[in-house]
Amino acid sequence: MYATSLGADGAELCPLQPWQAEEFLAHVDRGREFIGRFNGLPDVVTDVASARSFLTAYARKEADDAGLIRGIRLDGTLVGAVILRRFDAAQGTAEAGCWLEPAAVGRGLVTRAARLLIDWAIRERGIHRVEWWVSSGNAPSIAVARRLGMRKEAVLRESYLYRGERHDEEIWSVLAPEWTGGPRAATT
Numbered sequence: 050m051y052a053t054s055l056g057a058d059g060a061e062l063c064p065l066q067p068w069q070a071e072e073f074l075a076h077v078d079r080g081r082e083f084i085g086r087f088n089g090l091p092d093v094v095t096d097v098a099s100a101r102s103f104l105t106a107y108a109r110k111e112a113d114d115a116g117l118i119r120g121i122r123l124d125g126t127l128v129g130a131v132i133l134r135r136f137d138a139a140q141g142t143a144e145a146g147c148w149l150e151p152a153a154v155g156r157g158l159v160t161r162a163a164r165l166l167i168d169w170a171i172r173e174r175g176i177h178r179v180e181w182w183v184s185s186g187n188a189p190s191i192a193v194a195r196r197l198g199m200r201k202e203a204v205l206r207e208s209y210l211y212r213g214e215r216h217d218e219e220i221w222s223v224l225a226p227e228w229t230g231g232p233r234a235a236t237t
Contacts (some may be wrong), residue, residue: 052122055161062162065120065130067108071150073120080150086189089211107132108185111183114138116226120175121149121162128153131162133170141177141225147193154189167197173226178224184209185217193223198228 052061065073077094085091094100110116116136121129129149135218136143146168147159170176181199183190194201199221207215 053165055068055121055158055165058156059124060156060158061122061162062119062131062165063224065104065107065118065127067101069127070097070104070191071100072127073104076129076150079152080129080148081159083151084148087184087190087211087216091156092212106112109148110136119162119166121153123153123156123158129158129162131166133166136170136176138174138176140177143176143178144180144182145170146182147190159190160193163193163197167223167228171228176225177224179228181221183219183221184211190222191219197223199223207233 052063054060055062058232074094074097077091077100079092090103094103100108104118104192107116111118114136118130118132120127121131129147131145131147134146136187145163147163149159167179168198170179173213179199181190181194183198184192185191185204201219203223205218205220207217209218
C-alpha cells in the first residue's frame, strides 16, 4: 500500500479500501462520540458490514470519478480521514470534508491532509472550485477552512436537521486561481 507523508511526526495520508472495514470500524468506535458531534458517520458505520458498505461506496465513487476517501494515519494507526464527498470533473467542482478521533486533534493533521487533497484536485484534476460545508457550531472545522485560505460564502440558516436539531451550515470555498496564486488571486 502506498502512503504520502504528512510531515516528520509519522503522519501519513493513504487509501482506505473495503477490505479495511474492521480497522475503519475500530477507528470510528474510538471516536464515535467526538466525531458524531457534527458528523453523521458514527450513525452510519455501526458494525463491520456497514463499515465495509461505507468504504465500498467510496471505492465506487472513486472508480466513477465522483469522490474519494483517504485515511489519516499517525504512527501506522488510522486516526481520521479526508474525503471528496462530491467530485464533478466536468463542472470543475468538488466538496471536501474530514473527521478525526480525539487522540489526533490539535496536531494539524486535517489541515495538512486536506491541503494535499485540494492541491491534487486543483493541480492534477483541474477542479476550479472546492467547497467546505460545515456546521456553524464546528469551530475546529471552520478553523481548518480558514487555514486553507478558503472564504466564507454563505450561511444556510437551520438548513441541516441532525439528530433532531436544526443547524446552520456555512459554505466555505477556494477557487483554483486563489489556490495557485493565478491572476485572480490578487484581486479576490
